[in-house]
Amino acid sequence: MSVTAAQGFTAAGVVAGLKSTGRRDVALVVNTGRSKAAAAVFTSNRAKAHPVLWSQQVLGDGIAEAVVLNSGGANCFTGPFGFQTTHATAEAVAESLGVSAGDVVVCSTGLIGVGDQVFRDKVLAGAREAAAGLGVDGGADAAEAIMTTDSVPKQAVVAGDGWVVGGMAKGAGMLAPGLATMLVVLTTDADLPADVLDAALRGATRVTFDRLDSDGCMSTNDTVVLLSSAESGVTPAADDFAAAVTELCADLARQLQADAEGASHDIRIEVVGAVDEDDAVEVGRSIARNALFKAAVFGNDPNWGRVLAAIGTTGAAFDPYDVDVSMNGVRVCHAGAPDVPSESVDLTPRAVHVLVDLRAGGAEATILTNDLTHDYVHENSAYSS
Incomplete structure (x- = not known):
């Protein structure tokens, strides 16, 4: 398990028809725990995709209940319709889960300029299907659903003293620094507030994902989000938690490097x-x-x-x-x-x-x-x- 290794998380990955390959292409990770603390870092590219603009607003208060992700379309440079699609995706998840759309992080990856009505319909249907199929065993399906040119899913887990940090990542090209360099969802059952999560995440990305420079090309959709359920009931020392998050991010960064498009070294x-x-x-x-x-x-x-x-x-x-x-x-x-x-x-x-x-x-x-x-x-x- 990866994103569901920590207590208080469920996940799913479904086939929505966004990919011609027939592979899973919509993923959902949900925090069912007593805390909804969250933090995230995003691309520093000035050309930001609609999901990034939306999710930056969501994380403004340090709270997130769910992360919905699609591959097969970046929903970037798709005009007002594209931002409405992002909003509608968050609303579809919120309605299915009984939460606020303003607490749903949205991530997309794929070709820039993709985001028409057909795309929207498939994403919304996939989001609803994923919400209906959530489970603690859904982490692997979710990790598969966020892949684009990736050849393998990327997952990792680091265990602390009575608490866990797990994660999944995607990325095989356009890997260059900008606070984050791909789509990554990290989860923990450690009982920590949003500011501690934020400090640990920024410290970890600075020396891991920010140091992965596969091809010098920065994406418009890069997002790394960290969610805490607090379900372990354990509050680790901030330094111990930061070290675990850094170890996890370093593991995922190495997996991303090893799967870079066409690389032989x-x-x-x-x-x-x-x-x-x-x-x-x-x-x-x-x-x-x-x-x-x-x-x-x-x-x-x-x-x-x-x-x-x-x-x-x-x-x-x-x-x-x-x-x-x-x-x-x-x-x-x-x-x-x-x-x-x-x-x-x-x-x-x-x-x-x-x-x-x-x-x-x-x-x-x-x-x-x-x-x-x-x-x-x-x-x-x-x-x-």
């Missing part, structure tokens, strides 16, 4: 020796977004010159001629000059570790990314066809 870029964390992140992200570097990794080519060229475009404080670069445990560059021959590096395994030592300070950060492959280009060239 999972690349972990570790930057050490930075003046501060911001510099380390900037340097790591510059490498992660460098198309030439990503193409080299795809070809199993340890071209460390592309790493140095990428970090030289940043504003971080370091001397380019005092930098060390290692790939899969082999230091190929020392003090800005060749070290061990590049032929000593084996990049054939799927896991690739790039270590960059800026030799300028004591801060560090890690960015997760993938290589740039023929399959990635093909899949995204045909995404809307």
